[in-house]
Amino acid sequence: MRILVIEDEKHIADFIRQGLKEEGYAVDVAYDGEKGYFLAGTEAFDVIVLDLMIPKMDGMTVCRNLRRDKNNVPIIMLTAKHSVDDRVDGLESGANDYLTKPFAFKELLARIRVLSRQGMTQPSTLLRAGDLTLDVLKHKVMKHGEDISLTTKEFFLLEYLLQHANEVVTRTAISEHVWDINFDTTTNVIDVHINALRKKIDIADEESLIQTIRGRGYIIRT
Numbered sequence: 001m002r003i004l005v006i007e008d009e010k011h012i013a014d015f016i017r018q019g020l021k022e023e024g025y026a027v028d029v030a031y032d033g034e035k036g037y038f039l040a041g042t043e044a045f046d047v048i049v050l051d052l053m054i055p056k057m058d059g060m061t062v063c064r065n066l067r068r069d070k071n072n073v074p075i076i077m078l079t080a081k082h083s084v085d086d087r088v089d090g091l092e093s094g095a096n097d098y099l100t101k102p103f104a105f106k107e108l109l110a111r112i113r114v115l116s117r118q119g120m121t122q123p124s125t126l127l128r129a130g131d132l133t134l135d136v137l138k139h140k141v142m143k144h145g146e147d148i149s150l151t152t153k154e155f156f157l158l159e160y161l162l163q164h165a166n167e168v169v170t171r172t173a174i175s176e177h178v179w180d181i182n183f184d185t186t187t188n189v190i191d192v193h194i195n196a197l198r199k200k201i202d203i204a205d206e207e208s209l210i211q212t213i214r215g216r217g218y219i220i221r222t
Helices: 010-022 033-042 059-068 084-092 105-117 152-163 171-178 189-201
Strands: 002-006 026-030 047-051 075-079 097-100 126-129 132-135 140-143 146-148 210-213 217-220
Touching (some): 002 033, 010 105, 026 171, 047 105, 059 075, 075 105, 097 105, 152 189, 152 217, 171 189, 171 217
Parallel strands (some): 047 075
Antiparallel strands (some): 126 132, 140 146
16 A cells, blocks of 8 residues: 655654554655645555645645545545634545544554555455455464565565456556565566565465466466
């Protein structure tokens, strides 16, 4: 999952970015509304965490402009304003959720997870392909009833492929959703992670679950 944080208070933005990266998310940060609006309109994100009081373009305007542009990415609005009217204004501007400062990171993380699951074609927290099962909430992968130990990046890469099962997923899409805007597309990091996944989830003499579509990307067929 790739998340955009639009927050002008650097210590808060860096705190959120660090916490989300430790959870395995790809995170980009914009410190003002204009940059955030630009990134949201030109890059693909799964969730936006948007502060209300930001320079150059306030959060309410960013939110309204994105909805005007038919950009339906889920938005969590952050603000120090606590009144009911302020929350109503935020939601009416197009935000999906509203969190007041100060907040517990654990709550922000939970809200991000809820929003990121909305709109998935498979609402279950279990993703399956053949005998392989991935439990989104428990961070657990099993095949033939046996646990498979994955690194954080391997888990999110497999989750992304399973979310798009029976679709060809390009290297660009993988880099955008599993890594972030600073990903070096000239490296073979994706290939390394794909090969590591195959070694862990494939069984000898069976066709690999993750198939390479030459010149296009990868696919998991269910």
